[in-house]
Amino acid sequence: MKCLNCGNDIANNLQVKEIFLFNEIPENYICNLCRSQLAPLANRNNCPRCFKPEINGICDDCKMWEQKYQIINCHQALFEYNQFIHNYFKLYKRYGDVLLAKLFYQDIKNWSLKNHFDVVTYIPASQSHLQIRGFDPVYELYADIFDLQPLLTKVDSDKPQAQKNRLERLRTPQTFSPLPAMAQIQKNQSILILDDIYTTGRTLMHAHDIFFKANFKKITTFSLSR
Known part of the structure; x- marks a missing residue:
C-alpha cells in the first residue's frame, strides 16, 4: 500500500499478539516517514480540559469558556498543530484532495475503539463552502469510522475561520442552529461532537452551547489536531 500523503510504500509491521489475538487492526494509510513528522498529544503535559500542549494546569482559554458558558470544557485531540498538519489541511481542504480524508484513519479508528458515545455528530460545512469544495471535510474525515448523525446546520460567517486572527475568532457570533433530529435524542445520552482542528475553541464552544x-x-x- 502507498502512503496517501507522499506515495511511499507503507510497511505494516504487525506484532505477534496482533496477529493471533484476532483484534481489529485498522488500515494504515500513512508511512513511517510522514508519521515521524507528527507530534502526538498523548502522554504529554496538556491542558486537562482541551489538550492544549505544554500547559501546566488548566489553560486560560478553558477558564474563559467556563466563565462565559458555565461549563467545563471536555475536549480531546490526537496531534499538535504543526507544519505537517498545516500542509495536510492545505492539500485536503483548500485544494480539495478528498482522498486525504483517510490519511489518519488508523489513528482516529484506534481512538474510537477506546471511547464510546451514544450519539456522534460533527461540525458541518456551511452551504457556500460545501458548494466550493464539493465535499464536507469534517464529515469525510470521520464518516468511515463513526455512525455520524447530522444534528447541526451552519450559516456563513463574515469570513472563514482560517482567515481570522485570534481576536476575530473569539468574536465570531453563533453560526449554528439545531436540526429537527436533535429533538429525537434522549437528554441523558452522551454526545460526541467532531471537528478537524481546535484552535481557540470558538467553533466547538458554539456547537457545545447548542x-x-x-x-x-x-x-x-x-478534533484531529489541537
Whole structure:
C-alpha cells in the first residue's frame, strides 16, 4: 500500500499478539516517514480540559469558556498543530484532495475503539463552502469510522475561520442552529461532537452551547489536531 500523503510504500509491521489475538487492526494509510513528522498529544503535559500542549494546569482559554458558558470544557485531540498538519489541511481542504480524508484513519479508528458515545455528530460545512469544495471535510474525515448523525446546520460567517486572527475568532457570533433530529435524542445520552482542528475553541464552544441549551449534559468534543 502507498502512503496517501507522499506515495511511499507503507510497511505494516504487525506484532505477534496482533496477529493471533484476532483484534481489529485498522488500515494504515500513512508511512513511517510522514508519521515521524507528527507530534502526538498523548502522554504529554496538556491542558486537562482541551489538550492544549505544554500547559501546566488548566489553560486560560478553558477558564474563559467556563466563565462565559458555565461549563467545563471536555475536549480531546490526537496531534499538535504543526507544519505537517498545516500542509495536510492545505492539500485536503483548500485544494480539495478528498482522498486525504483517510490519511489518519488508523489513528482516529484506534481512538474510537477506546471511547464510546451514544450519539456522534460533527461540525458541518456551511452551504457556500460545501458548494466550493464539493465535499464536507469534517464529515469525510470521520464518516468511515463513526455512525455520524447530522444534528447541526451552519450559516456563513463574515469570513472563514482560517482567515481570522485570534481576536476575530473569539468574536465570531453563533453560526449554528439545531436540526429537527436533535429533538429525537434522549437528554441523558452522551454526545460526541467532531471537528478537524481546535484552535481557540470558538467553533466547538458554539456547537457545545447548542446542545447545552437543549439540556444535554454529557457533551464531549474531539478534533484531529489541537
